[in-house]
Amino acid sequence: MRKKTSNFREESLNYHSQFPSGKIQVTPTKKYSSQRDLSLAYSPGVAEPCKEIADCSRKVYKYTSKGNLVAVITNGSAVLGLGNIGALASKPVMEGKALLFKIFSGIDVFDIEINESDPKKFVDIVKSIAPTFGGINLEDIKAPEAFEIEKKLKMELDIPVMHDDQHGTAIISGAALLNAITFVDKKINDIKMVVNGAGAAAISCTRTYKQLGVKPENILMFDSKGLLHTSRSDLNKEKKEFSVSTKILTLKEAIKNADVFIGLSIGGILTPNMLKSMSRNPIVFAMANPDPEIEYDSAIKIRTDVIMATGRSDYPNQVNNVLGFPYIFRGALDVHASVINDEMKLAAVHAIASLAKEPVPEQVNIVYNKKNLSFGKEYIIPKPFDNRLITRVAPAVAKAAMDSGVARNPILNWKEYKEKLLDRMGYESKMLRMIQNRARTNPKKIVFCDGEEYDVLKSVQILHEEGIVSIPIVLGNKERIKRLMTENNLDFELEIIDPLKEKNEKKIESFAKILWKRRNRKGLTLYEAKIRMQTNDHFGAMMVDQGEADAVITGYSRSFSLSLRPMLEVIGRDDSVQKTAGMMILLTKRGPLFLADTAVIPDPTSEELARIAIMASNVVKGFDIEPHIAMLSFQNFSSDSKTSSKVSKTVYFLHKKYPNLIVDGELQPDFALNEFLLASKFPFSKLVKKKANIFIFPNLESGNLTYKFIRGLGNTQTIGPIMLGMRKPAHVMQMQSSIEEIVNLATLAVIDAQIRNS
Secondary structure (H helix, E strand, O other): OOOOOOOHHHHHHHHHHOOOOOOOOOOOOOOOOOHHHHHHHOOOOOHHHHHHHHHOHHHHHHHOOHHHEEEEEEOOOOEOOOEOOOOHHHHHHHHHHHHHHHHHHOOEEEEEEOOOOOHHHHHHHHHHHHHHOOEEEEOOOOOOHHHHHHHHHHHHOOOOEEEHHHHHHHHHHHHHHHHHHHHOOOOOOOOOEEEEOOOHHHHHHHHHHHHHOOOHHHEEEEEOOEEOEOOOOOOOHHHHOOOEOOOOOOHHHHHOOOOEEEEOOOOOOOOHHHHHOOOOOOEEEEOOOOOOOOOHHHHHHHOOOOEEEEOOOOOOOEOOHHHOHHHHHHHHHHOOOOOOOHHHHHHHHHHHHHHOOOOOOHHHHHHOOOOOOOOEOOEOOOOOOOOOHHHHHHHHHHHHHHHOOOOOOOOOOHHHHHHHHHHOOOHHHHHHHHHHHHHHOOOEEEEEOOOOOHHHHHHHHHHHHOOOEEEEEEEOOHHHHHHHHHHOOOOOOOEEEOOOOHHHHHHHHHHHHHHHHHHHHHOOOHHHHHHHHOOHHHHHHHHHHOOOOOEEEEOOOOOHHHHHHHHHHHOOEOOOOOOOEEEEEEEEOOEEEEEEOOOOOOOOOHHHHHHHHHHHHHHHHHOOOOOEEEEEOOOOOOOOOHHHHHHHHHHHHHHHHOOOOEEEEEEOHHHHHOHHHHHHHOOOOOOOOOOOOEEEOOOHHHHHHHHHHHHHHOOOEEEEEEEEOEOOOEEEOOOOOOHHHHHHHHHHHHHHHHHHHO
């Protein structure tokens, strides 16, 4: 959970207001540069698909974006924990939902906020705009109106409609329930369940549990006024469905010997004594946010046999709707389903539950800093960063739609369909989220050499608040740094060290002696070593060398070569390498691309190119990505120049020494990036049917120019340069790096330190 600081509100407002305002936009998907393009896009060319659709309405999916467009619709009557804030104020939340749809499943969204509280009028408005969309996601509508609105829209429209607040939580918690019951070796039709909360989500969850096999007579549900009892006259139709006739009246009585507690209510309502009174191996889903019905840490101390799930990301078994809704709509849209029915929702439940029982990919283990995640008490539902969700849940939903007769565009080739699903993922941001999440699992002590720069201090604040850096250390003049923080309202804890101050004299002396002993045979005097240790770069590097920090970041205010030199003098290369190298990561729509060497070796030999390729491939494997290496040149498979000959020798060596490594060249960048072009012209290449993800440049000039050109365009996120071959984590940013670039590089530095310390 992110820590809120005094200026977090301002930061959030700045995030939403920076140009362009909001979080989503419309982007053209077809060419529009020429007059002919425009005549095809609009008049007169647009008349042709209009006529086709008029003749056959199903062709709207072929000629328009309807099949990949969902409306996220609300009236703002029950927004998060904010309550009835109205349609207009709910728009940021709906835009956020749109963003999640896009990045997790590739679905485009129009968010629509309707200023109407009357359910009948609301339904009429939605019906009138429904032809635009392939599906409708209802959001943040209060109960009981939410039930009536969804029911009527499902009856009267021929596209998928789902109120995610109800069904999303039901589907994810349903999967968790199935697995928890399996793990404790109980039978679902025998369990006694207590549900605290009777809103839209609780009602929908409990209906799902009944469909999964929980007997109605074994369920006791409570609202804010107590048990849903048949004697109560204040129950609406939905609550009456769960009313019972019993002598039990209080939650304390009901929870005794219960097997399952489902909380969708308020924090702290489940007391320690109540938990103690539950049956053996109790299952507790405390899903109130941000404060669960009972705190996770307290619960597992009180009952070591408890299986806990919450709505929070900082505890195991997070019931997170993002595990469901993007993929449920993905499957429904892809078969042009007329509805999201119970069969499709239950298919999603079983797909999610089944995935948690499969071996977990190493990348997921890495992200969550686990040695070997496996099905058990702390892993009964998959993690949100599991790339397999889209290829498990969406096909399961699509197949259920086909089997239940509501699909109008059946899928014939499932293997091809799953490949297309992966292509829809928002790769450019997914990897960044994954490495940030991994870094948070074991934050490190990082020293930043350029402490007197605002961008560096702001980056440090973000890293500290996000839990990526445990103890941020900045080097520089203490008064200047504090003044800069005050002027810019930067309020967070950090350690400031000024190597020039007299109180660091003993430390300078100690560090200088260490450096002098290492380099006195290279002409360095003790006096010169002391002078160097009074510079931020040398001091910061020595802190890492001596274990006083886990990693060092520098380079903001000086050229790369000047900043790198102290790192090499103090920390030096790893014993296994002869030269270090620099690698950039570009986060693109086709996935992460790794570029090397972009920073260090001016004109590498063929042997050095081979070493760079191997070092880069080892880093890429650390991200659980199979390395596909393109050795670049200005010619394709032609050795009639010095550069291409060098690259050709490198490829020959790698093929002979590492026969299982997927590497080829010499290749021009456009051929390396275009798998169809490569296959048509050079079908013999090892990279055919493989997407190249590592690009080794023949010299520093070509690599650095390419990277700087891409960076200058400003529409691609970058991480780096990552230093390959250093003895300890030391990374040099590009001069005047943006805040985002500094945060990204420092995040990777934390992971670098994690790997070395594991």
